[in-house]
Amino acid sequence: xxxxxxxxxxxxxxxxxxxxxxxxxxxxxxxxxxxxxxxxxxxxxxxxxxxxxxxxxxxxxxxxxxxxxxxxxxxxxxxxxxxxxxxxxxxxxxxxxxxxxxxxxxxxxxxxxxxxxxxxxxxxxxxxxxxxxxxxxxxxxxxxxxxxxxxxxxxxxxxxxxxxxxxxxxxxxxxxxxxxxxxxxxxxxxxxxxxxxxxxxxxxxxxxxxxxxxxxxxxxxxxxxxxxxxxxxxxxxxxxxxxxxxx
Amino acid sequence: xxxxxxxxxxxxxxxxxxxxxxxxxxxxxxxxxxxxxxxxxxxxxxxxxxxxxxxxxxxxxxxxxxxxxxxxxxxxxxxxxxxxxxxxxxxxxxxxxxxxxxxxxxxxxxxxxxxxxxxxxxxxxxxxxxxxxxxxxxxxxxxxxxxxxxxxxxxxxxxxxxxxxxxxxxxxxxxxxxxxxxxxxxxxxxxxxxxxxxxxxxxxxxxxxxxxxxxxxxxxxxxxxxxxxxxxxxxxxxxxxxxxxxxxxxxxxxxxxxxxxxxxxxxxxxxxxxxxxxx
Ligand SMILES: Nc1ncnc2c1ncn2[C@@H]1O[C@H](COP(=O)(O)OP(=O)(O)OP(=O)(O)O)[C@@H](O)[C@H]1O
Ligand SMILES: [Mg+2]
Numbered sequence: 001x002x003x004x005x006x007x008x009x010x011x012x013x014x015x016x017x018x019x020x021x022x023x024x025x026x027x028x029x030x031x032x033x034x035x036x037x038x039x040x041x042x043x044x045x046x047x048x049x050x051x052x053x054x055x056x057x058x059x060x061x062x063x064x065x066x067x068x069x070x071x072x073x074x075x076x077x078x079x080x081x082x083x084x085x086x087x088x089x090x091x092x093x094x095x096x097x098x099x100x101x102x103x104x105x106x107x108x109x110x111x112x113x114x115x116x117x118x119x120x121x122x123x124x125x126x127x128x129x130x131x132x133x134x135x136x137x138x139x140x141x142x143x144x145x146x147x148x149x150x151x152x153x154x155x156x157x158x159x160x161x162x163x164x165x166x167x168x169x170x171x172x173x174x175x176x177x178x179x180x181x182x183x184x185x186x187x188x189x190x191x192x193x194x195x196x197x198x199x200x201x202x203x204x205x206x207x208x209x210x211x212x213x214x215x216x217x218x219x220x221x222x223x224x225x226x227x228x229x230x231x232x233x234x235x236x237x238x239x240x241x242x243x244x245x246x247x
Numbered sequence: 248x249x250x251x252x253x254x255x256x257x258x259x260x261x262x263x264x265x266x267x268x269x270x271x272x273x274x275x276x277x278x279x280x281x282x283x284x285x286x287x288x289x290x291x292x293x294x295x296x297x298x299x300x301x302x303x304x305x306x307x308x309x310x311x312x313x314x315x316x317x318x319x320x321x322x323x324x325x326x327x328x329x330x331x332x333x334x335x336x337x338x339x340x341x342x343x344x345x346x347x348x349x350x351x352x353x354x355x356x357x358x359x360x361x362x363x364x365x366x367x368x369x370x371x372x373x374x375x376x377x378x379x380x381x382x383x384x385x386x387x388x389x390x391x392x393x394x395x396x397x398x399x400x401x402x403x404x405x406x407x408x409x410x411x412x413x414x415x416x417x418x419x420x421x422x423x424x425x426x427x428x429x430x431x432x433x434x435x436x437x438x439x440x441x442x443x444x445x446x447x448x449x450x451x452x453x454x455x456x457x458x459x460x461x462x463x464x465x466x467x468x469x470x471x472x473x474x475x476x477x478x479x480x481x482x483x484x485x486x487x488x489x490x491x492x493x494x495x496x497x498x499x500x501x502x503x504x505x506x507x508x509x510x511x512x513x514x515x516x517x518x519x520x521x522x523x524x525x526x
Contacts, residue, residue, distance in 0.1 A: 067424070067425070083425070084422075084425045086422070088418065090418050090419060090421075092436070092437060092440070092441075093517050093518075094443070094515075094517045095436070095517075103426055103436065104423075104426045104427060104428045104432060130517040130519075131517075132517065132519050133519065146426075
């Protein structure tokens, strides 16, 4: 726990980093190291996409950053205010949507704050609904609202759209991009979808054998289009790094 | 249609009432009562025609008449209130103790080791077999009866709530941690509401067991209560009074079960099942 240090209030240390991971090693039991002396930094307001094969340790890295797993070897520096969105919405079924959004928050204006952020994610009409009546996409929106209402300096997303249908996923990607442009927090997005990474991120990193093997800046202008030749090039670079042959 | 109903209900916190039952289907629920009514009729005819000896079984008309006169002379209300107080105190005690024990053993490993093992052993004993012991220990006053009810009703409360607490989705607990919820708040907002459905299942069992324990406790040794009234009637071969007592027990069981069901749909409105039933 003492390896987690809180930097300056703005969420950046002198070197202008929101998140800094140094030589982070993580193993389960006596098994091989899932994360092996991993280094990664994220600048304030930077959007990083984390790719890698299934089982490469992406979720492990995210959980460690979120403080759910202990830091045993190496150090992590991160802002104090972080939020996580998982693949499942993880809403409490017995609390109405707005109560879920401001869960653990105090103050008389809880409901207004919830309503505001729910409107932002397009759920303004469902603030009093029970979570079990939401569709998958709506539930993920609510989870996103719950993450945003805390005004995090660092937002972690672990395959937040993986369980959604293609159309909803496209909408959600647009929403996340819009929200990020407005809130400007640092983001770490775990995804399997190369196109998603290229649409949203400033930088795509690939986790392999416990380390960041590929670190690819994405300099495309926003909003991005698949048809862009540069998009195509970056896509094949990433697919190559993931060991997938692109046609 | 149901979508808008749900929306309205959710906003007001109340449930819309459906008033659009066609005539024929309105009669449908009553079809279920046809057989019982026929049976009672047959019973009455058998008694009136002398086919059934009224010394063995009183006729339905006789039972109703007796029930009415027992009510008018105050015997039934007095005994009923004694029984109700016993059942309610026993059940209340069972709830308090059962919930406390389940919290202790559900929320901490140490608590589980200390509390769970002895309770699991105790659970295998038939509580009714402890009646003689209870009379020896606590005499024949109210204490042994209330304690019998409490002991019997405590197990379903404890077992179900304990199971409910242990079965909370670890993903929700993890989420509570990432949101920075304190331990106390996690218990209040995540664990307890999540275990509530199981607690209510336990409560329903507990209510049923309460009546069972009460019947035995009141028939073994008592000078008041419905069970006593029935035992007294046995001495005078008053089958009508015995049957009135049975009917009262039956109605009490039915009413308390309905009460717990009402509690469930009031407290578990977030579950789609209950909402579906209401709309
Ligand atoms: N609690 C645990 N105990 C033991 N092994 C674990 C545990 N959690 C993860 N692992 C192992 O660590 C490795 C990395 O898991 P992780 O969940 O981080 O992969 P991932 O990259 O997120 O995969 P996916 O893309 O499928 O979600 C896997 O081999 C997994 O089996
Ligand atoms: Mg994962």
